[in-house]
Amino acid sequence: MNTDFIEKTNKIYEHLLDEESKRLYVNRLKYNLTGDVQYLNDIxxxxxxxxxxxxxxxxxxxLPVYIYGAGIWGDKLYHAIKDLASVEGFVDSYKAGEYYCGKKIYSIDELTNSVNNVLFIVSIKKGYAEVKNLLLKRGVDASKIIALGEIYDNEVNEYFETFIWHDDNEVFVDAGVYDGGTTLDFVKWSHNKYKKIYMFEPSIDYYNRFYKNVEHLDNCEWIKKGLWSKPDTLRFFDRPDSDIATEQNLSGLKGIDYSDEKWVDIPVTSLDSYLPDERVTFIKMDIEGSELEAIKGAKRIITEQKPKLAICLYHKLEDIWTIPELLLEYNPEYYFYVRHYSMDMLDTVLYAVNNQMA
Known part of the structure; x- marks a missing residue:
């Protein structure tokens, strides 16, 4: 590891504002460099x-722990806590008697006699309230139940953490719209007080998902383009049930069918060129590895206007250092927070705020 790299990452570290950010940044950096899953578990x-x-x-x-829900979230939860707690098994009435992650799956009836001496973690994100009520009716004390879906609904504030301030004239850029959920979260966060929302999303399929969710919003514009360093037309790979990604961002990935009919030409633009006269206050980017190029295309806005930023850091291994390095080049007054929002390697977000607001 060369001296220049160490100096760059140390500079980024010095701009991190709290201990949680420092811990996440270091573990994310180590994981990206080594692939050691222990660092991922720490994240x-x-x-x-x-x-x-x-x-x-x-x-x-x-107390022994039972994970309610033998599905993908149950799997992720198990691997996150298996070395930290005594996980005895899973609870799933549809799969009772089977094994999952090497652990037996029980029905709730099988555990009726021991509900007061165990912990339950409800791993499902939807329907958790019904499961929680079922456990309470079976005699489980409320203090022995935690539902991840409830945490997600009430405690997870992805992109809109409490350290992100707002004013009544926000101009919000939502890059990577998906179903419009982030835009709706922005409106709620801003108490419906904002000047303009710009939604950059090139996928027509996603338009059909998010339009009905946001069509009632005032001053909300959908731009049918991706964000990049300059206006252009790029070749994108359209993956079913996933986000589209540029040819550059897919290089090196294995196990993907690169059939010609799955490639589409999509127009892209830069924020500097598309919004020459707008004063942008907040930019969020989750654009499948195009974040660095899109930041290059917002150099003027970032340098002159210094907007708040929420940028995904997990699409490329090098994002963890190249993105904050470029941001500090454009605006040395930025300071950072880092947060993680999943039980796997996805959804690590870098927040950039100005020094006077930190």
């Missing part, structure tokens, strides 16, 4: 989902 355990779960587990460390 997940410091993330928004498990931040409050782990102290609860520690307070009840003598």
């Amino acid at each position: 997940v355990c410091s993330g928004s989902y498990l931040r409050n779960v782990l102290p609860w587990l520690n307070d009840n460390k003598n």
Whole structure:
């Protein structure tokens, strides 16, 4: 590891504003450089989902744990906590008697006699309230139940953390719209007081998902283009049930069918060229590895206007240092927070705020 790289990452570290950000940044950097899953586990355990779960587990460390829901979220949860708690099995009435992650799956009836001496973590994101009520009716004490979906709904504020301030004239750029959820979260966060929303999303398929969710909003404009360093037309790969990605960003990925009919030419633009006269106050980017190029295309806005930023850091291994390095080049007054919002390697977000607001 050369001296120049160490100096760059140290400079980024010095601009991190709290201990959680420093811990996440270091572990993310180590994971990206080494691939060691222990660093990934440390990231997940410091993330928004498990931040409050782990102290609860520690307070009840003598009790066995059952994960309600033998699905993908149950799998991720199990691998995150298996070395930190005594996970005895899963609860899933549809799969009772089977094994998942090497652990037996039980029906709730099988555990009726021991519900007062175990912990339940409800891993499902939807329908968790019904499951929680079922457990309460079976005699489980409320203090012995945690639902990840409830944490997600009430405690996870992806892109709109409490350290992000707002005013009544926000101009918000939502780059990578998906179903419009982030735009709706922005409106709620701003108390419906904003000047303009610009939604950059090149996928027509996603338009059909988000239009009905945002059509009622005032001063909200959908731009049918991706963001890049300059206006251009790029070749994108359209993956079913996933985000589209540029040819450059897919290089090196294995196991993907690159059939010609799955490639589409999509217009892209830069923020500097599309918004020459707009004063932007907040930019969010989740654009499948195009974040660095899109930041290059917003150099003037970032340098002169210094907007708040929420930029995804997980699409490319080098994003963890190249993105904050470029941001500090454009605006040395930026300081950073880092947060993690999943139980795997996805959804690490870098927040940039101005020094006077930090």
